[in-house]
Amino acid sequence: MSLDTSPDARFHTVIDRRGTQSSKWDYMEKYYGVSADDGLAMWTADSDYPTPACVTDALRRAVDHGIFGYYPVNDEYLAAIQWWMENRHDWKIDRKWILTVQGLGNAIALALDVWSDPGDHVVIFSPVYHEFRIKVGKAGRNVTECPLRRDGDTYMLDLEDAQNRLTGREKLLLWCSPQNPSGRVWSPDELRSVAEFAARNDLVLVSDEVHHDLVFPGSTFVPMHVAAPEHENRMVILTSASKTFNIAGQRTGNMIIPDAALRRDMQNRLNALDYKPAGLSLLMITAAYSPAGAEWVDAQVAYLEGNCALFDAAMAAIPGVHSLPLKSTYLAWVDFAGTGMSYEEISRRVLKDARIAPSAGPEFGAGGETFLRFNLAAPRARIQDACDRLAAAFSDLQ
Numbered sequence: 001m002s003l004d005t006s007p008d009a010r011f012h013t014v015i016d017r018r019g020t021q022s023s024k025w026d027y028m029e030k031y032y033g034v035s036a037d038d039g040l041a042m043w044t045a046d047s048d049y050p051t052p053a054c055v056t057d058a059l060r061r062a063v064d065h066g067i068f069g070y071y072p073v074n075d076e077y078l079a080a081i082q083w084w085m086e087n088r089h090d091w092k093i094d095r096k097w098i099l100t101v102q103g104l105g106n107a108i109a110l111a112l113d114v115w116s117d118p119g120d121h122v123v124i125f126s127p128v129y130h131e132f133r134i135k136v137g138k139a140g141r142n143v144t145e146c147p148l149r150r151d152g153d154t155y156m157l158d159l160e161d162a163q164n165r166l167t168g169r170e171k172l173l174l175w176c177s178p179q180n181p182s183g184r185v186w187s188p189d190e191l192r193s194v195a196e197f198a199a200r201n202d203l204v205l206v207s208d209e210v211h212h213d214l215v216f217p218g219s220t221f222v223p224m225h226v227a228a229p230e231h232e233n234r235m236v237i238l239t240s241a242s243k244t245f246n247i248a249g250q251r252t253g254n255m256i257i258p259d260a261a262l263r264r265d266m267q268n269r270l271n272a273l274d275y276k277p278a279g280l281s282l283l284m285i286t287a288a289y290s291p292a293g294a295e296w297v298d299a300q301v302a303y304l305e306g307n308c309a310l311f312d313a314a315m316a317a318i319p320g321v322h323s324l325p326l327k328s329t330y331l332a333w334v335d336f337a338g339t340g341m342s343y344e345e346i347s348r349r350v351l352k353d354a355r356i357a358p359s360a361g362p363e364f365g366a367g368g369e370t371f372l373r374f375n376l377a378a379p380r381a382r383i384q385d386a387c388d389r390l391a392a393a394f395s396d397l398q
Contacts, residue, residue, distance in 0.1 A: 010296070011049050011303040014379045032357035039355040040386055045180075045331060047246045047377030051284075052296040055245060058287035062280060071279025073100050077286045081254060084289035085239075088297075089212060091223045097258050099266055100277045103251040104210050104238045105131060108174065110255070111236060112139040114269050115204045115262075116171040123166070123173040123203065125157070126365030129180040132208075133365060136174075144170055147366040153324045155184050155367075159197050166201060173203045178211045178221060178328035181364050181373045185219040185327040188227040195228035195235070204262070206236045210253075213244040213297050215328040216305055225258060232258040236266075243329075244297055245288045246377075252281035304330050307376045307383045314387035319397045321390075330377035334358075337370035339397065346372070354389035 017025045018036045024044040029035045032043070050056075062068070078095040085091040101107045108131070116122065118140035124132045125146050136143050146162035148155040175194060178185050186194075198205040207224040215221045224237055240253035257263040287293070308326050315323040320338030336346045343362065350356050350372060361371030376383060 008299050008303055010052070011300060012379050012381075014381055015048065015050060017048065028357045032351055034351055034355055034357040039357060040382060040389070041357055042375045042378075042386060043357050043359045043373075045243060045375060046248050047243075047300075047330065047375075048379060048382065049246055049300065049377065051246050052288070052293060054290055054292035054296070055247065055284050055287045058283050059280065062283055068279065071282060073277060073282065077282045080286045080289035081239075084294075085223070085256075088294065089221065089223055089226070091226050093225075093256055094258070097256050097263065099255045099257060099263065099270065100282075101253055101255055101270070102275065102277070103242065103248070104208060104240050104253040105135065106251070107238045107253055107255050108132070108135050108206065108208070109139065110266065110269060111172060111204070111206045112136065112141055114265050116141055119169070120172075121167050121170040123162070123170050124365070125162070125175070127155075127181060127361070127368040127371070128174075128176050128364060129208070130359070130363040130365070132174045132176070142169075145365055150367065155179065155182050157190060157193065159193060162197065163201075170201060170203055173198050173201075173205050175205060175207045175224070177207055177209050177224060178215065180211060180329060181331055181333045181359070181361075181368070181371070182324055183326035183329045183331060183333065185215060185221055188222050191222060191224055191227035195224065195231040198234055199231050203234065204236065205231070205234050206238065208238045210238065210240050210243050211329045212239065214301060214304065214330060216301060216308075216326065219327040221328065225256070229258075234262070235259065236262060241285045241288045244300075245284075245293065247281070247284055247288070250278065250281035250284060252277050252285060303380075304376065307378070307380060308332065310380065310383055311374070311376055311387060314391060318391060318394045321394065330375060331359075332374040332376050333361075334372050334374060335370055336372065339394070343369065346370075349393040350390070353393040354386075356386055356389055 024041045024046055025036045028041045078098055082093055085093050121142045121144045122136045123144045125148050133143050146165050149158045212221045237256040242248035311332055312323045315321045321336055323332050323334045359373040361368035
């Protein structure tokens with residue numbers, strides 16, 4: 001597939017992030033042994049696109065004003081979140097449901113702290129976002145891992161198997177929607193079945209929905225609360241503008257908690273920690289959740305479709321390699337099982353020969369043993385470069 005020569009310049013322009021303290025680029029060699037001088041960073045889930053003008057313009061006005069005093073969560077910020085959820089996801093929320101935290105990693109840690117105790121168990125469905133397991137371990141809790149069942153290119157729930165795996169010590173269920181790493185978009189029926197599973201086992205259901213804006217045509221994302229409002233008494237929905245607008249470094253997200261008792265528990269903990277969000281991040285999110293931000297997201301998704309098509313075709317041309325078709329996110333989940341190679345050999349070829357740093361599949365738990373995850377949120381020239389490098393690294397299979 002040839003390189004598209006006329007896509008949106010907002011996403012097509014290559015910007016050098018090296019030397020900016022970008023964890024994705026400047027820490028790649030530390031973690032993967034791939035130097036940014038000649039390597040490609042395709043691991044950390046942030047994009048290589050500049051933040052949209054509506055956001056940078058809001059920051060510029062704040063800088064021009066020149067005073068950065070206290071800046072509380074305000075009506076304009078809360079109204080922007082309400083507008084976004086209703087207009088983009090058909091989800092009407094009450095502003096009092098919104099608790100602002102220091103990003104969704106912090107939200108998960110807080111949920112573990114408030115609704116479980118050391119030694120308790122937490123349910124995850126794998127393969128899944130590797131930080132779920134890491135954060136559970138850091139909190140001194142234990143993982144109850146429930147593997148998803150792969151049916152061709154689709155991961156399916158097996159709740160009967162999951163039920164049999166429970167220990168009786170589970171307090172929370174960490175859920176990922178859309179699914180990371182596979183890009184799976186769950187149906188309303190599937191979401192209801194998960195909520196019913198949580199209710200049947202008296203689990204607080206924490207639904208990480210950070211990728212909900214990056215959904216490709218043909219699929220429809222449904223918030224957990226929209227799918228199963230009858231179970232809102234145990235529901236905590238995590239949302240953020242971080243992935244959508246590439247502002248993860250601002251470390252700001254929201255816990256949307258419809259139930260008053262759960263919300264009171266979390267608000268009390270936030271009060272005890274004396275947590276208040278950073279003022280500039282609130283300005284950025286208010287600007288992002290706007291009609292101008294919506295237009296930018298739609299353009300980004302269209303651009304990502306082109307990246308996915310290019311990358312999937314290149315992977316299909318390598319015997320034994322298969323990239324699962326993405327329905328959402330910008331994270332390609334690539335299975336190397338058909339090569340017959342060991343995981344060590346696959347990694348050596350990708351890291352050493354291709355000079356690409358993706359995320360290691362085994363980190364995502366059961367089902368990830370033969371996979372690598374590649375971040376496709378980059379200018380198309382970089383995706384083409386990655387395709388060429390991978391083709392060369394596995395050229396002996398041709």
